[in-house]
Amino acid sequence: MTIEIDGINKSFGQFQALRDIDLAIPDGQLTALLGPSGSGKTTLLRSIAGLENPDRGRILFSGEDVTGLHVRERRVGFVFQHYALFRHMTVSENVAFGLKVMPRRERPSKREIRRRVRELLEMVQLDHLAGRYPAQLSGGQKQRIALARAMAKRPEILLLDEPFGALDAKVRKELRRWLRSLHDELHFTSVFVTHDQEEALELSDQVVVMRQGRVEQVDSPLALYSQPDSRFVFNFLGQVNALSGAISGGVLRQGEAWVRLPESCDDDDAELYLRPHEVRLTQEPSRDAHLPFRIEAINVIGAEVRVELRPDGWESEELWEVGITHSAFNARQPRRGDRCYAVPDVGHLFCDHLSEPKTLSWYESAG
């Protein structure tokens, strides 16, 4: 089932949570709504579910206008951030709830309900906990029960509000993979809200980045990471190394730092954004870039060594961060306070007078 959102607006008093949202969510895919807190992503999700009534605009499920439909009639599965399990009911009573409250004519027989509940509990691999109360479950188990409950009426749309937000890192990762495989198996249309960019990139087919009640960019995870439309999206999706300065004669310059741009650019104020993996560390400046640094800190984090760099002779709002491999680290043995240079491989240039960023590559000119 596709979801179309057509010019949705929503205000809470003075605060405008959603501004003219237009969005198409494709059938059978996992879509992430990603944004910082207060960006309107949860309000959008709740509007799709019918838990929030938009002030203006329409919501369509497979072309059918559902804006006026009550939550009860929208037939969506909704999973809440804090699970919202009914604590006075056992796990199986929780899962059966949606089936038991159906009008008598449509309600399956008791035996059928029991069979379906067992099936759902098997699906979430928790059939051995059927008689437990929610308070006796771990966070990850609760979330899976909440999911089973939301799926009990076989909705074609599943909406999840920060589904893994309250779980610890390991369980979160496990559940993410499990949800992904469940989704691939059952092919419902699902939308989930998250503020964790890693989660959005790993789990979804399509990411909707939101900011201050607007949609900033809609793209596949890969496109989003490699070609962000705006500085905001770039900043939001992971660590950024930035050099802001002025372009003159094809060279971006600030203080002692300069980078020769491989493509011709008009003179303008601009910012060059680089991901940690798009930069190399060297002892000497290269022909195209002179970016002096002092090493501020060296953090060994799992598979790579992260080096924090303080600009030397120029300014940057935040420290730069470059990842190097353990073998490179062992070969060179850099130490705190050492002077070194960064050499960009790929970068993203945001000029003040251009709306679109330019992706630059230094590979050819270096080779």
Add this chain to the structure above:
Amino acid sequence: MADTDQSVRPRRAGVPVSRRVLPGFGLSLGVTLFFISLVLLLPISGLVIHTAGMGWEQFWFVVTDPRVVASFKVTVLAALAASLFNCVFGLLMAWVLVRYEFPGKRLLDAIMDLPFALPTAVAGITLATLFAESGWYGRVLAEFGIEVAYTPLGIVVAMAFTSVPFVVRTVQPVLEELPPEDEEAAVSLGASDWTVFRRILFPVLWPALVTGGGLSFARSLGEYGAVVFIAGNSPYVSEVISLMIFVRLEEYDFAAASAIASVVMGVSLLLLLAINVWQGRYLKRLHGGRG
């Protein structure tokens, strides 16, 4: 490592290491226990000892006196009716105070405690005036042939009035804590409003409602000030038990008075105990068997 060990060690031998972070446990617990003994345990045991002195046969004689039994019945039935009424009305009040925003909400919230703050005699006189045949309410009710003042119904009104805050104040915090997501989850699963109330809200409110109702009942059993003014106090019809205690005292029959009082006390204590035990079990279930 060795030198840090030594820096920890020097401590005068024989001084026990206090493991509590919060200071003043001994003192505050001592004061609390002393106060409880002075104010509660001592008078209660005095009452029991006083009663025990009179012997079982005489106790039974005093307690089963027809007028006393009639007053027991009136009191228990009226208290039951009053606390049931309070459960319904108190739940409604708590619901309104928690779930809706309206001007004057804080004032209404403050007024809820008025029955506790008002001297019960004042409440009694006011109610008696209002519900008397010539009073504002009494006049209207008289047209429907309902008499409140100087009947057992008046006792119910007085009891309900003085004890309704018990229900409101026990239910209110539970309602406030109830996450709205629970209701939203139920509705998104297709439950009707009535089903949501019956299956989701009520089971969670139930323990608080029983506690509030129980407290209201126990308080009503012993209500004196508010009741005597409106009850009419005719023997066998509208005498409450606390009035009977007073009557016996006026006759200088202290033993009989304390015998009756000990029965009321016993019933109240048993009731509170039963509620606590039942509630403990119920809540244990909600909290996953961990109490």
